[in-house]
Amino acid sequence: xxxxxxxxxxxxxxxxxxxxxxxxxxxxxxxxxxxxxxxxxxxxxxxxxxxxxxxxxxxxxxxxxxxxxxxxxxxxxxxxxxxxxxxxxxxxxxxxxxxxxxxxxxxxxxxxxxxxxxxxxxxxxxxxxxxx
Amino acid sequence: xxxxxxxxxxxxxxxxxxxxxxxxxxxxxxxxxxxxxxxxxxxxxxxxxxxxxxxxxxxxxxxxxxxxxxxxxxxxxxxxxxxxxxxxxxxxxxxxxxxxxxxxxxxxxxxxxxxxxxxxxxxxxxxxxxxxxxxxxxxxxxxxxxxxxxxxxxxxxxxxxxxxxxxxxxxxxxxxxxxxxxxxxxxxxxxxxxxxxxxxxxxxxxxxxxxxxxxxxxxxxxxxxxxxxxxxxxxxxxxxxxxxxxxxxxxxxxxxxxxxxxxxxxxxxxxxxxxxxxxxxxxxxxxxxxxxxxxxxxxxxxxxxxxxxxxxxxxxxxxxxxxxxxxxxxxxxxxxxxxxxxxxxxxxxxxxxxxxxxxxxxxxxxxxxxxxxxxxxxxxxxxxxxxxxxxxxxxxxxxxxxxxxxxxxxxxxxxxxxxxxxxxxxxxxxxxxxxxxxxxxxxxxxxxxxxxxxxxxxxxxxxxxxxxxxxxxxxxxxxxxxxxxxx
Numbered sequence: 001x002x003x004x005x006x007x008x009x010x011x012x013x014x015x016x017x018x019x020x021x022x023x024x025x026x027x028x029x030x031x032x033x034x035x036x037x038x039x040x041x042x043x044x045x046x047x048x049x050x051x052x053x054x055x056x057x058x059x060x061x062x063x064x065x066x067x068x069x070x071x072x073x074x075x076x077x078x079x080x081x082x083x084x085x086x087x088x089x090x091x092x093x094x095x096x097x098x099x100x101x102x103x104x105x106x107x108x109x110x111x112x113x114x115x116x117x118x119x120x121x122x123x124x125x126x127x128x129x130x131x132x
Numbered sequence: 133x134x135x136x137x138x139x140x141x142x143x144x145x146x147x148x149x150x151x152x153x154x155x156x157x158x159x160x161x162x163x164x165x166x167x168x169x170x171x172x173x174x175x176x177x178x179x180x181x182x183x184x185x186x187x188x189x190x191x192x193x194x195x196x197x198x199x200x201x202x203x204x205x206x207x208x209x210x211x212x213x214x215x216x217x218x219x220x221x222x223x224x225x226x227x228x229x230x231x232x233x234x235x236x237x238x239x240x241x242x243x244x245x246x247x248x249x250x251x252x253x254x255x256x257x258x259x260x261x262x263x264x265x266x267x268x269x270x271x272x273x274x275x276x277x278x279x280x281x282x283x284x285x286x287x288x289x290x291x292x293x294x295x296x297x298x299x300x301x302x303x304x305x306x307x308x309x310x311x312x313x314x315x316x317x318x319x320x321x322x323x324x325x326x327x328x329x330x331x332x333x334x335x336x337x338x339x340x341x342x343x344x345x346x347x348x349x350x351x352x353x354x355x356x357x358x359x360x361x362x363x364x365x366x367x368x369x370x371x372x373x374x375x376x377x378x379x380x381x382x383x384x385x386x387x388x389x390x391x392x393x394x395x396x397x398x399x400x401x402x403x404x405x406x407x408x409x410x411x412x413x414x415x416x417x418x419x420x421x422x423x424x425x426x427x428x429x430x431x432x433x434x435x436x437x438x439x440x441x442x443x444x445x446x447x448x449x450x451x452x453x454x455x456x457x458x459x460x461x462x463x464x465x466x467x468x469x470x471x472x473x474x475x476x477x478x479x480x481x482x483x484x485x486x487x488x489x490x491x492x493x494x495x496x497x498x499x500x501x502x503x504x505x506x507x508x509x510x511x512x513x514x515x516x517x518x519x520x521x522x523x524x525x526x527x528x529x530x531x532x533x534x535x536x537x538x539x540x541x542x543x544x545x546x547x548x549x550x551x552x553x554x555x556x557x558x559x560x561x562x563x564x565x566x567x568x569x570x571x572x573x574x575x576x577x578x579x580x581x582x583x584x585x586x587x588x589x590x591x592x593x594x595x596x597x598x599x600x601x602x603x604x605x606x607x608x609x610x611x612x613x614x615x616x617x618x619x
Contacts, residue, residue, distance in 0.1 A: 013376055014448040014451055014452055017444065017445075017448055018445070018448060020410070021441055021444075021445065024406075028403065029403070032406075034379060034383065035379055036379045037378075037379070041378070041379055041380075044379070044380055045379050045380065045383075048380060048383065
């Protein structure tokens, strides 16, 4: 079986750090965890992951980032990777952006910051259950 | 231009005598024109009107070759309704007169032959009437203009009121915001305090625990022990750096390392490579080999990993709490400008240096600081707010320059005031934005990066010190000049 990858996108290094620790703690061996600082880097990572023959399964993305916003990013990913579980994790988002992401990117969950590790893990697990 | 009286008759002798009769009445106040037929009359009057002459009165015959008198008057009425029309004729049909009355608002009908006395008085009265009508018209126009002027005035007053109202609403909102911020600042600062304390406790407990571990590990195989502490020490050192590998590079390093470890016969090569890259010691991985080849080698690396993660988490919490605290403080300062304090004797250069110290981290990355300080007498002011002001100006300058550039600070005494400039070598503020940058909530930074309050706060602080602030900016040289009176 190929590697399963979770990608976290956030412009804040301390948030990426914290997410990595939480996810690696919960899923080490089960999923590989990658991070990206913005949508552009995230698209690069996705490309690499696909090239390696790994399987991108979950994206946890911030909404308010320099450059492309989270909803736009998820919608763009959704066009090529409809099966990927998409989660918005953000301190601030336009309601319309969330509605858009739900409609056009099949957003699985929206988690406000600050978040708890349990909510995040649960969102990923329920997301994976819907895909299986 | 004098108003014109026109006489129309196909008989030149009639026109002559009319001219004679009228010249006594018109005197110098009116021009007299004549026409010998309807066509000629219409052409003449068309020209007069085109030249903006007003036609006061027309005296027309009825039966003429070509166009009849009533028709001439009717045409004239369409283009010049204010002209008074008199029909002077020896033989008019009832239909012709009716026509003239109904369609040309005929003023008077005079039968030929006319009585000189009668004709003159009719004409005289008609001209008085015309004159009155003109005056009334002018008066109405003036009245209209006055009304319009008044309306314009009212509408300006209304707009001003509306703006004032908006300002009132805004200041009302700001006052509410002030109360709100004061209330929540305390509530937020309490958990923030706990986070800040806990994170520093975590770091302290880690450091203490790690020291103990070093002692307790004395019994362990020295090779393993040394390799372990060497690994943790190096990982901790690397963790102090804020530089992080880009995602793609990190993944490549991880893969390369996993490959190398696997070649060395390490079983869980992928996991260990991941941990080592997270600890940022992939370059010196060879030093870890004594650990990996030991019994429980994998666990030793995992222990090192978890230990460094504890310290890193502590650091991250500390950074996060610090940032949140700063934001709460900035909000409080912004919303609470009316708070009364006592001015105290302040050393301005000291304040600026404090700020440079605070931004030491950002500055050392690639910014050159140039100081041109002249000694300043002490200023009576609010030191905390002055520091906030320098801090906002310096932060703006640093953000404008990005990683590289020159920050130039000058101080000088200028009569009864001191003058401080903060200059950066960034790309500058576009001319069209220069007026707007002091407005609250105006920001050129990407969403989420600037509150747009920085320069508004600066301006408020300057005002509170009865000073002034100005900006000059061109690419490569942007200068904020703050002048604060000493007295």
